[in-house]
Structures are given as structure tokens and as C-alpha cells.
Amino acid sequence: MNIIIIEDELKAARSLENMIAEVRPQAKVIAQLQSIDSSVRYLTENKQPDLIFMDIQLSDGLCFEIFKSVKITCPIIFCTAFDEYSLEAFKANSVDYVLKPFSKTDIADAFKKVDELKNFFQQSIMPDLGNLLSQIAQPAGKKSFLVFKHNKYTTVSTDSIAFFYIRNEATSIMCFDQQEYSLNQSLDQVISLLSPVQFFRLNRQYIVNFNAIKEVEHYFMRKLFVKLTIPTPEKLLINKEKAPVFLNWLENR
Incomplete structure (x- = not known):
């Protein structure tokens, strides 16, 4: 194989190559x-590889610009520190989406998904690639969160959030009925549990x-101002770098 x-941090690229x-x-990193x-x-001048490990934020922009110039037909494993690009990655031959810092187990699991994809094609006369990738790469998302309020534990449905x-350096939930709850998880932990299609x-x-x-x-300054159906404590602004990704998410979910 x-x-x-494709990774702009040389240390991360070397670490990934060692894990591979x-x-x-039996695999060989050829570039x-x-x-x-x-x-x-x-990719224009050479034969495409069997697999690509690709970071999303490269030294000269987001990796999705590559797909505008080159048709990539091989499977891709995205390795990134940013979880908000999973929907875009899913549309770009993504077999897995691994968040940094990743481990040897993460890379082994990613290879397992590549193997499952190959086995599927070998066994199916009319493979449904879109359905297979959806099953492999698209997380379903957490259905509810356990919260504590007024000396009682209760669950809050994710759909109601x-x-x-x-708020005050702690994570809070605001529901559509404007009930508010506190969480022990950080926003980084929360976003990893949610469906990227919904949140x-x-x-x-x-x-x-x-x-x-x-x-x-x-x-x-080319930012976006997002208004919600319920009040928010402050203006919700998206910087110009993330604005195209957000608009793409709105359009293609």
C-alpha cells in the first residue's frame, strides 16, 4: 500500500509516519x-496513492482547496485538531476523521476502516459507496446530557438544546424553552460528542x-453575525476564516 x-507540521508528519x-x-509512505x-x-504529476493521510489546515489554507484542482479517487483519512470540518471531510472521500493528538490505536482503527471499505467492494456487485461511508465516517451524536440542578439529576435531550x-469560565446548556443547565465538560469535549450535521x-x-x-x-471585517430564535447573552460572531466553512455547513447539511 x-x-x-499531507501535513504542514513536520514533527506531526514524522510522528504519523512512525505510527503507520x-x-x-507493509505500507510505504512515498511522499x-x-x-x-x-x-x-x-497529485497532478504522479499516480495517485492507495491512501492519503491529510491535515485540514495547511500552511497556505484549508486542504479542501486541493479538491478544486485535482480529482482524488483514493480514500482519505483526515487527521486534524479541528472537529468542525467533519461534514466537509465526509464529502471528500473521507474514510475516517481522526482528531489530534491521535494515538497508535487511532491510526490502527483508521486502517481497519479502510480494510472494511475494500472488503465491501470485493463482496458487493453494486456497492453503495455513499451509504458505506455514511456508516463508517458519520457519527450519530450524543442523544442526551446528564445535568444536575436544584439538588436533582436529570437528562436533557440533545434535540432540545x-x-x-x-459562562463564567464554565460550560452551560441553553434549551429552546430557555431553561439553563451547567455541564462539567469543556466545549472541546462537548463538540466531540455531538453530531456535526446538527451542531x-x-x-x-x-x-x-x-x-x-x-x-x-x-x-x-468580513465576519458573520448569527441570530438565533432565542436571546443570547452576547452577539454571536464568526471570524472571516471560519465563515466559508459555516456557510457551507448551512447549505449542505
């Missing part, structure tokens, strides 16, 4: 690329439910 690694050598010694430009050039946010992390302070979004406006 020939593999290329441990969990799949390490650090940018959109170098990746497009390599309008948004999660940071989006706007910024460091807020994760919102698609059903809570009322409208979106352009704001100063």
Missing part, C-alpha cells in the same frame, strides 16, 4: 507534502444547534 501524508510503520509495516500548492502539483456556551462550533464560546439559527448577516 502506497501512502502520502508500526501498525501497518510528505506541506501545502496546497505542493499537493496539487504532486439551542446552544452550548461558556456547529461558531467560536471559542458557542456551539449552536442548526434548528436554533434564525438568520445570518454580514458584519464588519
Whole structure:
């Protein structure tokens, strides 16, 4: 199996290559690329590999720009520190979406999914690739959260949550009925539990439910101003770097 690694952090690329050598010694890393430009050039001039490990934020932009210039037909395992791009990754031949810092077990599990994909094609006359990738790569998301309020434990349905946010340095839940609850998890932990189809992390302070979004406006400095169906303690702003990803999420969910 020939593999290329697209990763702008050399230390991370070396670490990944070492893990690949441990969990799949018969595989060969034939190239390490650090940018959109170098990746497009390599994939245009060379035969495509059997598998690509790809970071999302590269030195010259988001890796999804590569797909605008090159048709990639091999499976891709995305390795990234950012969880909000999983929907876009899913549309780009994604077999797995591994969050940094990843372990040797994570890489081994990713290879297992690649093997399952190959076995499926070998056994099926008319394979439904979209359905298979959906089953393999698309997380269902947590159905409820256990909360404690007024000396009682109760569960809050995820569908009833309008948004999660940071209040007084702690994570809080705001429901559509404007009931509020506290959580022990950080927003980083929360977003990893949610369906990326239903929830989006706007910024460091807020994760919102698609059903809570009322409208979106352009704001100063190419930011976006997101209005919800219920009041929020402050304006919900998305910076210009994340704005295209958010709009794509709105359009393609």
C-alpha cells in the first residue's frame, strides 16, 4: 500500500509516519507534502496513492482547496485538531476523521476502516459507496446530557438544546424553552460528542444547534453575525476564516 501524508507540521508528519510503520509495516509512505500548492502539483504529476493521510489546515489554507484542482479517487483519512470540518471531510472521500493528538490505536482503527471499505467492494456487485461511508465516517451524536440542578439529576435531550456556551469560565446548556443547565465538560469535549450535521462550533464560546439559527448577516471585517430564535447573552460572531466553512455547513447539511 502506497501512502502520502499531507501535513504542514513536520514533527506531526514524522510522528504519523512512525505510527503507520508500526501498525501497518507493509505500507510505504512515498511522499510528505506541506501545502496546497505542493499537493496539487504532486497529485497532478504522479499516480495517485492507495491512501492519503491529510491535515485540514495547511500552511497556505484549508486542504479542501486541493479538491478544486485535482480529482482524488483514493480514500482519505483526515487527521486534524479541528472537529468542525467533519461534514466537509465526509464529502471528500473521507474514510475516517481522526482528531489530534491521535494515538497508535487511532491510526490502527483508521486502517481497519479502510480494510472494511475494500472488503465491501470485493463482496458487493453494486456497492453503495455513499451509504458505506455514511456508516463508517458519520457519527450519530450524543442523544442526551446528564445535568444536575436544584439538588436533582436529570437528562436533557440533545434535540432540545439551542446552544452550548461558556459562562463564567464554565460550560452551560441553553434549551429552546430557555431553561439553563451547567455541564462539567469543556466545549472541546462537548463538540466531540455531538453530531456535526446538527451542531456547529461558531467560536471559542458557542456551539449552536442548526434548528436554533434564525438568520445570518454580514458584519464588519468580513465576519458573520448569527441570530438565533432565542436571546443570547452576547452577539454571536464568526471570524472571516471560519465563515466559508459555516456557510457551507448551512447549505449542505
